[in-house]
Amino acid sequence: VAYGTAWKTLRKMMTDKYCLRSELKKLEIKICNLKVKGIDVVSYTQRFQELALMCRRMFLEESDEVNKYVIGLPDMI
Template sequence: MSFQPSYFKGTEGAVGLICWFERTESVFLRSNCTEDSKVKFATGTLTEDALSWWNSFAQPIGIEEAYKTTWSELKNLLTKKYCPRTDVKKMEDEFYSLTVKGNDYKTYVRRFQELTVLCPTMVPNAEKLMEVFIGGLPRSIEGNVTASKP
């Protein structure tokens, strides 16, 4: 089984960052990575702009102190750096206006899933999530989906 890390440059945008989070967490699980090692491992996969950002974060406090940052804290720091509020606002607006284009359900579902990860505060619970999802479906099938009580 491969535990190959995924690299993050800092130029991939919000979706790229979320994908990096997910792939990195997948490696954590498969390799039984301890909490104490997650930040050290994850920051070892940063390159280019993201590595420069990490170095500028770690240098003033020292690398050992920087490695005491939790994985959750690191994710928050990276999100603040690489998902500017203006971008998040655009995604939130897109989230509530997302609809199926033509019969391209696959693209709708994929983008809906991305936006639920990128905008976690937009849907406080599963019921609201389902309501927003159904709201983006064509009216011709919305009733069928609602009747099936997903």
């Protein structure tokens, strides 16, 4: 099945089979509440990338991911 399947389709199949919905919901909440602490943009970026990789279904388009990332940044950088 994996050889003839697009990566997005395979990832969704594996997520549906092996990830609990409750755990995915927790990840979505974490990413929605993620903000830069102080001026530590590096830690924010790293954590955002970790959560975004685990919760791909939240970002159907790359622009959705960029918008969420920007929302977590302070108004003045």
